Amino acid sequence: MISVETLQQLFPTEGEMLAEVRPPAPINQRVYLIDGELKSWSGEVETVRSPVCIRHADGKLEQIELGSYPVGGEPEAESALAAAVAAYDEGRGVWPTMTVGDRIACMQSFTNQMVARREDVVNLIMWEIGKSRADSEKEFDRTVDYIRATIEALKELDNNNSRFQIVEGTIGQIRRTPLGVVLCMGPYNYPLNETFATLIPALIMGNTVVFKPPRYGALLFYPLLEAFRSAFPKGVINTVYGRGAVVVPRLLDSGRVNVLTLIGSSKVADHLKKLPPKAHRLRAILGLDAKNAAIVLPDADIDLAVKECLLGSLSFNGQRCTALKMLMVHQSIVEPFLNRFTEELAKLKVGMPWEKGVSITPLPELGKVDYMTQLLEDAKAKGARVVNAGGGASCGTLFYPAVVYPVQEGMKLYREEQFGPIVPVASFEDLETALEYVISSEHGQQVSIFSSSPDQIGRLVDPLVNQVCRVNINCQCQRGPDVFPFTGRKDSAEGTLSVTDALRSFSIRSMIATKQTESNKQLLDTIVTEHKSNFINTRFIF
Structure with a gap:
């Protein structure tokens, strides 16, 4: 029969831990990503302890220390937001105006770098949140599959929009365009997969991102910071570390966040949605409570x-x-x-x-x-x-x-x-x-x-x-x-996620239109053939 004593004996002593299952060397993270730079941090840090405990000779249990990460405050949050706002530049930035094909190339570069760090990330998932090794591997691999499926879905979506429509004497072309600056917060239970289920479609649709890692599972993103830095233009993705009650309200009450994506509590979501000065401008994509x-x-x-x-x-x-x-x-x-x-x-x-x-x-x-x-x-x-x-x-x-x-x-x-x-x-x-x-x-x-x-x-x-x-x-x-x-309905969700639905959730349909005249047709033809616009085009992405 299971008892307190039998559970206690399941925790290893330091001597019982074999070399292949020893925790990773402590990661004392002292950098954070803002505006394309890994900036040094010398302030307060949060100590990360594993749910795995060492059992001492006297029977006492001690959580294994895995390292630490920065605890930023309002100034760091404001810097991250300013970088994301500047990178979006009211829709004029390099990232939101880039061709879909070029954004896909950036995402593929990130994915390749991410795969190269698989062992580091899997190990940290296991040690940080206590998920089994097998399930940690599944979470990583499923996330990579999700990114690749998202890329293919975007190709299909963009290719379907790569033609003009003529209706009642009006020529139009309809494409999906980004929403602006996204504040992305993921959960601890699937810190990689659930976070990337919103982060990846938000990025690939041309939005810029302020990303706050979950409290439990923050260190596992450290091996990916360089991939984020090198794969995307500066300011496209920026990290914020710190206490949510401090940094998140500051981000939202600025009125410069266009999209809130949160996997968490409905009570927290209700509070956060009231913070922007113009709440109706904030699109929310939420995965919340369930019973x-x-x-x-x-x-x-x-x-x-x-x-x-x-x-x-x-x-x-x-x-x-x-x-x-x-x-x-x-x-x-x-x-x-x-x-x-x-x-x-x-x-x-x-x-x-x-x-x-x-x-x-x-x-x-x-x-x-x-x-x-x-x-x-x-x-x-x-x-x-x-x-x-x-x-x-x-x-x-x-x-x-x-x-x-x-x-x-x-x-x-x-x-x-x-x-x-x-x-x-x-x-x-x-x-x-x-x-x-x-x-x-x-x-x-x-x-x-x-x-x-x-x-x-x-x-x-x-x-x-x-x-x-x-x-x-x-x-x-x-x-x-x-x-x-x-x-979900009721208090369980807002917005829809899936490979294709997420692309729609983080974008909006925009179009160009003109009267069907010879001069306008010639004008559009010149724009397309001479590649004058990244929006007005008939390119097919293979």
């Missing part, structure tokens, strides 16, 4: 439902916005479902992120273990119980997953997004009860349905697609494949 439910019907394949719900609720310790965070199981099968679920959960390997086959790893966010414990105590005090052996045991940064049943209205777990390794389970008799749970939720990202009945699935799908943006049938909630739209 995705699984609805397991009596005729579901229990083995399949258990497998998918286990993956959906506990992959990367449940620290995914798309995680299944509430399991609604029909009363007639809830006991066999719980028995099978807890049996399979007990097979999950708990350990350090470099171990092969590991599923449950240390939590990166300070205070997360305490928060998980508080949620459990609240549920137990209101009538729920932990149904799996050892569920809720914790030591240091490790928290053993807890399956909690029966969870009901009034408990924090019923509505609150736990974003961690707790699996709330509720039962229902009437299908309307499960449907009402989704309808009454403040969140509207995804839902999973488990059933073999076409009638039942059809009955649920029709109302659910009007409550959430993706209904998964007999499978867990997830983001991919990246060509599919990723968004």
